[in-house]
Amino acid sequence: MTKGKRNKMLLSLSIALTSFIAFNGNANAAVAAPRIAEQTSLEQGSEVKQARTSNEALQDWKNWVDDHAYSLNSIQPESFESKIASNKFEDLEMLKPLLHDKRIVFLGESSHGVAEFSLAKTRIIQFLHQEMGYNVLAFESGMGNVMNAQGKIDKQSAQQTMKDGIFGVWWSKETLPLFEYTKKTQSTEQPLMLAGFDIQQQGAFTDGGWLENNQLAKQFSEVENQLVDWTYSKDLKGYQKAKPSIIDVYKQVKSQIPLKEKELKAAYPSEPHITKLMERTLADRIRLAEEYVELSIQSNVDIEQNKYDSFFKTMEWRDQGMLENLLWLAEEIYPTEKFIVWAHNDHIRKAQSEVMGSPYALNLMGERLPDIYKKYSYVLGLYMASGENASNARETWSVLPPVKGSTEDILSSTKKPYTFIDLRNRQNERGNSWMFEPRISYSWGVIQESFVPRDQFDGILLIDKVSIPNYIE
Missing domain, CATH: 3.40.1660.10 (EreA-like (biosynthetic domain))
Known part of the structure; x- marks a missing residue:
């Protein structure tokens, strides 16, 4: 028998076995069919692909x-x-x-x-x-x-x-x-x-001139500097004592925003959302003073x-x-x-x-x-x-x-x-x-x-x- 006739016979047998499984549920034939198909593939000279190297x-x-x-x-x-x-x-x-x-x-x-x-x-x-x-x-x-x-x-x-x-x-x-x-x-x-x-704090963000209140503007400038110093401190108890007065100044400045909208717009004419942004920034400062500075001080100690x-x-x-x-x-x-x-x-x-x-x-x-x-x-x-x-x-x-x-x-x-x-x-x-x-x-x-x-x-x-x-x- 020639190689071509043998391959045809094996292929026909594989198809027949597959059909038999479909109609009779023969588990043994289910195993035999792939094996015969694999053997047919090998006999036809196909190569198993090798994994590529790195x-x-x-x-x-x-x-x-x-x-x-x-x-x-x-x-x-x-x-x-x-x-x-x-x-x-x-x-x-x-x-x-x-x-x-x-x-x-x-x-x-x-x-x-x-x-x-x-x-x-x-x-x-x-x-x-x-x-x-x-x-x-x-x-x-x-x-x-x-x-x-x-x-x-x-x-x-x-x-x-x-x-x-x-x-x-x-x-x-x-x-x-x-x-x-x-x-x-x-x-x-x-x-x-x-x-x-x-x-996070990045130095003073406003000079406070729009407040038209020299005393409050000075207090604001002072707490901005204090907050920076405390952030790099290791004195947690000292900060906890100073914290309420720092937060109070920020709240006072924030309370002036709706009263000084005209002055804010004049000071920052190219920022159309100045009042909302100022309110948000001061709210962030209060959050920093309430939460972040204590975390930072503890971090300085732990490091x-x-x-x-x-x-x-x-x-x-x-x-x-x-x-x-x-x-x-x-x-x-x-x-x-x-x-x-x-x-x-x-x-x-x-x-x-x-x-x-x-x-x-x-x-x-x-x-x-x-x-x-x-x-x-x-x-x-x-x-x-x-x-x-x-x-x-x-x-x-x-x-x-x-x-x-x-x-x-x-x-x-x-x-x-x-x-x-x-x-x-x-x-x-x-x-x-x-x-x-x-x-x-x-x-x-x-x-x-x-x-x-x-x-x-x-x-x-x-x-x-x-x-x-x-x-x-």
Whole structure:
């Protein structure tokens, strides 16, 4: 009998046995049929596919990234007078279908001390504002401080607005173009409005001149300084004695808001929501005095004994406050506007508590975001592959080389200076399985973390080489 006739006979027998099982329920035949089919397959010369090696998998992933990633032409902010020509943003057009139904775009960063992150985010903000109607920019900075900066934006320089509004970690020549752009948009039909959502203290947010009460304004200034000092203290009992008088001053100032609405509007003419924002900021100060400062003092005591639970509580308290403020801005102040949020990756990641190796593997703001907001948000994480970055204290250190198989290593395969990849709109397949399983990445360029990229971000922008900011004192 020839091989061909034998195979035909085996195949016919397999079909016959399968039919017999269907009509007679013969369990033995149910086992026999697959075995005969398997034997037929082997006799026909088919090969059993071997699992790929880690090197083969890595090459598959890099090949896929080469085919699916986008390269940005530039991260330099566009010059602006009244309008930026749309063709200046051709390399960002791929964002339009990804964001067309998204109300909030979160722009993260793995370090606050990277010049290129501020440049790239500024250019993306210009695109989102001008081309897609995102008219509110919310910073990981004090609500009252940014309120103050927005309220006086037409009265002062862009640099002063930057310094009044945001934390000093971003006071740089690379961030300044954003505030120059924002200032110029105020005279257009589509101004970019600045907002802050951080609840923690960031220095005095108002001079109190609008109170027209020198004694109360002086008391207000004093308690602002006292609150900072107590936050770094270890004297819990001392604070508990001082606390009622501090809270009383804040309540007195807050009670003046409805009586001084005209004066507030005159002091902050470019902030149309000044009364609501002032009330909210002072309510936050009262919450800080009532709850946060004691947590912070306990944290200061515990850290000396290498105990960190109380410190983690202060972080989660802060992030809960930031979330509440962001949602309040979105629902009460700008209910019909689309938002851009500027913050560290840790605050905006969608499952920060699941990040292995992070010193802050906690339930932070992004993870606490209500599901409806997650549905209509897009979280973009920024990472770096080489160069230098700075700590919040402006200490400089080198970015560690990417670990083989890390997110940075995989995205670096494009050999482009600025690589963007969308994660959200992907199904798990051979070439992109890397984004559906734990990968190594570096926070601050030196802290090794492991997380599932697609569980944390909707997209990633990798900047190949970075440098420290040119800080403005």
